Amino acid sequence: MATVVATLAPGPDMLFVLSSGMRGGPRAGLLATAGIATSEAIHVLVAAAGLSALFTAVPAAFTVLRIVGAVYLTWLGVQMIRRRGDLTVAVGQDARISGRRAYAIGVLTNLTNPKMIAFSVAFLPQFVDPARGSIGVQFAALGAVLILLEFVIDGALGVFAGRIGTWLRQRGSLRRRIDAATGGILIALGVRLAVER
Numbered sequence: 001m002a003t004v005v006a007t008l009a010p011g012p013d014m015l016f017v018l019s020s021g022m023r024g025g026p027r028a029g030l031l032a033t034a035g036i037a038t039s040e041a042i043h044v045l046v047a048a049a050g051l052s053a054l055f056t057a058v059p060a061a062f063t064v065l066r067i068v069g070a071v072y073l074t075w076l077g078v079q080m081i082r083r084r085g086d087l088t089v090a091v092g093q094d095a096r097i098s099g100r101r102a103y104a105i106g107v108l109t110n111l112t113n114p115k116m117i118a119f120s121v122a123f124l125p126q127f128v129d130p131a132r133g134s135i136g137v138q139f140a141a142l143g144a145v146l147i148l149l150e151f152v153i154d155g156a157l158g159v160f161a162g163r164i165g166t167w168l169r170q171r172g173s174l175r176r177r178i179d180a181a182t183g184g185i186l187i188a189l190g191v192r193l194a195v196e197r
Contacts, residue, residue: 021161029158035106044143077186
């Protein structure tokens with residue numbers, strides 16, 4: 001249930017999937033989701049490898065990662081407002097985003113999302129019990145649930161966005177408002193992440 005709530009909560013990943021679908025169609029929305037899911041698999045592997053112990057022993061490592069993520073989110077937000085970022089719903093030839101690019105940016109967006117790192121490193125291990133067998137198998141099962149929910153929720157969102165993308169691209173003023181609102185949300189997320197303790 002906690003994973004469903006976390007996946008439904010709007011954040012950088014969901015915004016990117018929406019934008020990819022709008023710019024590149026349903027396929028790009030699904031490939032953006034696949035990129036995010038790939039990154040989530042990396043997070044689960046890192047959690048299974050015991051990186052939570054590193055972050056506990058060296059809190060500065062997580063702080064650095066948090067600041068890098070905050071800077072990246074703020075930069076994405078500024079680019080959206082300026083209508084130059086990869087997330088914008090642009091008009092014309094530049095409106096399209098290739099599936100390969102949507103996948104690659106999806107991986108990067110999720111890898112630099114400290115909330116996702118915290119979720120994987122601090123949340124998942126709570127459900128692992130050495131008395132119940134192989135820790136690796138338990139992490140793999142939890143990771144599979146996380147990735148499956150990612151595909152169901154964000155994948156459906158990406159396909160939906162792909163279906164309405166053409167309609168939105170034809171409405172310039174609405175597109176600009178969506179870009180500005182999304183950019184503002186990303187900047188707010190970045191600032192909030194930077195000032196969190």
